[in-house]
Amino acid sequence: MESLGEKLKTTRNEKGLSLDQISKDTNISIRYLEAMEMENFEIFPGEPYVLGFIRSYGSYLDLDVTKLISLYKAFRIQEQPIPKELIKEQPKLPKFLIPLFIILIVIGGGGYGIYYFIKNRPAAPVQAAPEVRTPVEYLMEGNTLERRFYRSDSILIPVDNETYKLEISNLGETVTIRSPEGSRSLDLGQEITIDLNNDGIPELRITVADFAKNNADMGALLHFILMDTAVFTGAEIYAGTSAPAVTTSAASSVIIPGTVSAYPFTLQVNFQGYCMFRWEIISERDRPGTNENFFQRGEQLDIQAQNGIRIWSSNATAARFQVIGGGRTYPVEIGGAGEVVVAEVRWIRDEEGRYRLVVIRLEI
Numbered sequence: 001m002e003s004l005g006e007k008l009k010t011t012r013n014e015k016g017l018s019l020d021q022i023s024k025d026t027n028i029s030i031r032y033l034e035a036m037e038m039e040n041f042e043i044f045p046g047e048p049y050v051l052g053f054i055r056s057y058g059s060y061l062d063l064d065v066t067k068l069i070s071l072y073k074a075f076r077i078q079e080q081p082i083p084k085e086l087i088k089e090q091p092k093l094p095k096f097l098i099p100l101f102i103i104l105i106v107i108g109g110g111g112y113g114i115y116y117f118i119k120n121r122p123a124a125p126v127q128a129a130p131e132v133r134t135p136v137e138y139l140m141e142g143n144t145l146e147r148r149f150y151r152s153d154s155i156l157i158p159v160d161n162e163t164y165k166l167e168i169s170n171l172g173e174t175v176t177i178r179s180p181e182g183s184r185s186l187d188l189g190q191e192i193t194i195d196l197n198n199d200g201i202p203e204l205r206i207t208v209a210d211f212a213k214n215n216a217d218m219g220a221l222l223h224f225i226l227m228d229t230a231v232f233t234g235a236e237i238y239a240g241t242s243a244p245a246v247t248t249s250a251a252s253s254v255i256i257p258g259t260v261s262a263y264p265f266t267l268q269v270n271f272q273g274y275c276m277f278r279w280e281i282i283s284e285r286d287r288p289g290t291n292e293n294f295f296q297r298g299e300q301l302d303i304q305a306q307n308g309i310r311i312w313s314s315n316a317t318a319a320r321f322q323v324i325g326g327g328r329t330y331p332v333e334i335g336g337a338g339e340v341v342v343a344e345v346r347w348i349r350d351e352e353g354r355y356r357l358v359v360i361r362l363e364i
Contacts, residue, residue, distance in 0.1 A: 308346020
């Protein structure tokens with residue numbers, strides 16, 4: 001059976017990928033990539049790191065992550081050979097003494113066993129009480145927090161002089177979080193936004209960075225980001241023609257200038273290199289949720305929307321963006337080289353009642 005290290009190395013070579021390229025794309029140190037291929041797991045700081053890196057590396061190579069984890073566990077439990085220096089040669093006895101020794105051992109052992117059983121009957125084994133973990137409540141200080149949470153742990157989020165509590169209610173097939181909006185479920189790599197104060201604008205973004213299904217003991221590595229609401233000044237998300245009057249913020253740039261109405265448009269993405277890319281349609285109930293994929297050089301993605309699109313790119317210059325709408329094509333600048341960027345391309349209405357399609361950069 002092919003081992004975990006052989007599987008990773010063989011697949012990487014078949015795809016013609018170097019460790020240096022994979023390290024840049026996945027943000028995993030070359031040292032740890034080599035350790036996984038050589039099955040040298042002692043250098044990792046802990047078991048959760050090993051499992052998280054195996055999932056990331058396996059997903060990058062398009063391998064079955066569940067089978068990779070099984071290969072790793074099989075490696076851990078396999079028996080190790082006994083060192084030769086620990087095996088000592090026993091002194092030889094004269095052949096005629098061997099039967100006598102065997103008889104004496106059997107008789108002596110049996111007699112002592114009967115005597116010991118009568119005098120010292122074994123007591124019933126005492127089962128150790130299972131260790132119960134006390135749930136922990138964390139306070140988010142600043143705009144970001146990333147840590148491993150376990151079932152019943154909670155986090156306090158201060159927003160506008162109010163504090164909102166979120167609780168990890170379950171770790172099963174998905175990560176279930178109880179929030180002011182109700183219970184929300186996330187899978188590995190999935191991202192959601194939460195409207196904490198029910199004002200129609202999401203203040204919090206949550207991403208599952210590491211999670212094993214039906215393994216509550218491992219917990220879930222969650223990333224919390226408080227979004228900068230300044231970029232939403234006057235720019236409410238809307239549907240149809242009921243958009244309120246807004247002033248384009250300094251954090252935005254205009255793609256399509258003033259028009260009498262907002263119309264459907266297409267965001268076309270042409271990938272120039274390897275890129276992790278996510279996108280979400282804004283305010284269209286028939287297409288909820290976040291989409292995510294790895295793209296390679298030469299691939300193209302077309303996203304159609306009526307109101308707007310929220311995008312996340314691991315490298316802003318790994319893709320070229322353009323908007324197609326109203327029979328014309330408009331180039332779009334999202335960010336700089338190597339920059340991780342979160343932005344929205346959407347319609348807003350200015351104070352004169354005219355519509356503009358703009359790019360709004362979001363803080364991360």
